[in-house]
Amino acid sequence: MARLSRRTFLIGSGTAATAAVLAGCTDDEPAASDGAGRSAAPSDASAFDPADWASVRDQFPLTRDLAHFSAFVLAAPPRQVGAALDLHRRGLDEDTLGYLVQNEGDLERAVLDSAASYLGAENADIALTDSTTMGLGLVYGGLRLRANQQVLTTEHDFFSTHESLRLAAARSGATISRVSLYDEPATASADEIVARLMAGVTPATRVVAVTWVHSGTGVKLPINAISAAPADLNAGRAEDDRALLCVDGVHAVGVEDATVDELGCDVLVSGTHKWLFGPRGTGIVWANQAAWTAIDAVIPPFDVVSFEAWLDSTAAPTTLGGLTRTPGGFHTFEYRWALSEAFQFHLGIGKAEVAERTHTQATQLKEGLAGIDGVRVVTPQAAEISSGVVCLAFDSLDPLTAVGDLLTAGYGAGLTAYRTGYMRVEPSIVTTPDEVDGLVAAIADLL
Ligand SMILES: Cc1ncc(COP(=O)(O)O)c(C=O)c1O
Structure with missing residues (x-):
């Protein structure tokens, strides 16, 4: 049997893409687009203002019927990510090998470049x-x-x-x-x-x-x-x-x-x-x-x-x-x-801005909860030693029951998966300071 040429072999095996990564193709734009020039950008992307938190929240399809204080467990991505996902899925569904061979190198390199920029890494x-x-x-x-x-x-x-x-x-x-x-x-x-x-x-x-x-x-x-x-x-x-x-x-x-x-x-x-x-x-x-x-x-x-x-x-x-x-x-x-x-x-949006938004709400939440009898804030107050994860214990409430009651009141919360179980609530870029106030009031109502 004739030996496949190196390039044919690599294309057939799907590894040609990593050849492109290694070759370090130099397009600088990591924006998602396919070989046919279709773009992943949502049609109303221009309406997105990364400096406006309401606009940031608008990018998430998460239901408004709930304040999402456990959105981090498994993310619901913003629509920019969803649009890229749809674009690539369509490309793969229409011509799987063609889309893979044409795009994998550039797309994987874009992921690595974005991750490297985010982490300040190579x-x-x-x-x-x-x-x-x-x-x-x-x-x-x-x-x-x-x-x-x-x-x-x-x-x-x-x-x-x-x-x-x-x-x-x-x-x-x-x-x-x-x-x-x-x-x-x-x-x-x-x-x-x-x-x-x-x-x-x-x-x-x-x-x-x-x-x-x-x-x-x-x-x-x-x-x-x-x-x-x-x-x-x-x-x-x-x-x-x-x-x-x-x-x-x-x-x-x-x-x-x-x-x-x-x-x-x-x-x-x-x-x-x-x-x-x-x-x-x-x-x-x-x-x-x-x-x-x-x-x-x-x-x-x-x-x-x-x-x-x-x-x-x-x-x-x-x-x-x-x-x-x-x-x-x-x-x-x-x-x-x-x-x-x-x-x-x-x-x-800016890493510093995301950190500030998360920490500000976490501090607001912990300070609000600290004033409620029967609630113990397990997480430290100081920002240097805490982040967006906020754990709570109750004197007389079972945390699982409390999570269910909060859900009925319109607040999504979670539980820790450890031997000592706490309620866990996390403010993030998909919650707002008003929702934090609402959550504090809802927890006070539980008691
Ligand atoms: C500290 C920590 N590490 C890892 C995981 C698991 O993360 P992944 O779902 O990405 O594997 C979790 C919870 O899901 C976690 O709390």
């Missing part, structure tokens, strides 16, 4: 995933750990971190150690968090696995202060022994205004279908080059360099961090490609 350091959980599984599953190494994590992380670490330890023989960073979330302090975490680090610590904003309490970790601390501990360690700071950032990405440089961590994992209001089933992993070097691919990537290595029977590349750790296989591409619109939407 696009080559970003892998694309389907969720935070997939990203954590890829990082902790792919990290080369030795049996004599330790993974340090905390009591406050979500199931996805704890389980990925448990599986990684079972495979490698590494030990896992967990520390508690605070006793009472409401009185947590940045200094105490850093001190308690660092007290758990030993010469054998290879990974420090933490969560930026705890979804069980609303506490926000001072990641930059934490990342400064292992720098001392890492002094003099061999590259393979360095403690890597790995962060689940899903409840901060889309809220907090920080670049990866400012954070100073080694790995940042996040879904983009919560606070970033991206397409459902999307996420990213960013890692610096040293960290990528320590992480093997878990799922074979569909990038052209890995394919070429396979064809040539040579070793798979370990450089090209993000590209070669992005799981291969064909995906729900319309969702993945529409992700660039979500980053652009946030960048258009």
Whole structure:
């Protein structure tokens, strides 16, 4: 049988697109449009004013019958993202292979470029995933750990971190150690968090696995202060022994205004279908080059360099961090490609403005609730140690019943998925200060 030409093979396998990514095509406009020049821009896009919060809210098809204080659990994206998704779905439905081959390179590069602008990162350091959980599984599953190494994590992380670490330890023989960073979330302090975490680090610590904003309490970790601390501990360690700071950032990405440089961590994992209001089933992993070097691919990537290595029977590349750790296989591409619109939407409003809007409402909410007898605000008041997640406990109300009653009153709230269950309410760019006042009054009425 005739051997396929390299290009034919790559086109047939759908990896031609990553060739285009690698070649670094230079169109600068990441706007969604297909090969036929159709644009994803909604017809009345000119009516969108990113400086006007009412206009921002108008971009979301979320029903007005409810104030959405749990919109972050799984995002309903703004219509700009929906329009891109529809455009790509139509293209794929009409001529699947043609649309894929013509557009994948540009569209995937646009996603990486947008994510890189948003994070202040290099696009080559970003892998694309389907969720935070997939990203954590890829990082902790792919990290080369030795049996004599330790993974340090905390009591406050979500199931996805704890389980990925448990599986990684079972495979490698590494030990896992967990520390508690605070006793009472409401009185947590940045200094105490850093001190308690660092007290758990030993010469054998290879990974420090933490969560930026705890979804069980609303506490926000001072990641930059934490990342400064292992720098001392890492002094003099061999590259393979360095403690890597790995962060689940899903409840901060889309809220907090920080670049990866400012954070100073080694790995940042996040879904983009919560606070970033991206397409459902999307996420990213960013890692610096040293960290990528320590992480093997878990799922074979569909990038052209890995394919070429396979064809040539040579070793798979370990450089090209993000590209070669992005799981291969064909995906729900319309969702993945529409992700660039979500980053652009946030960048258009401004990261600082989104952070300010979220924090202002969270402070208003916590202050309002603090005055109600029978309600305990679990999340700290101070903005430095909290974000958009606000957790509450009631003296006499069952949180599940309270969530149901609030729903009847027109307020969407949630529950924490941890051993200690709290009610969780989150203001965001789809809620308003008036709705925050309404929510406080509705909670007072419950009591
Ligand atoms: C801290 C934290 N990490 C990860 C997840 C899971 O995110 P994803 O659905 O993107 O996997 C959640 C909740 O959904 C969470 O609260």
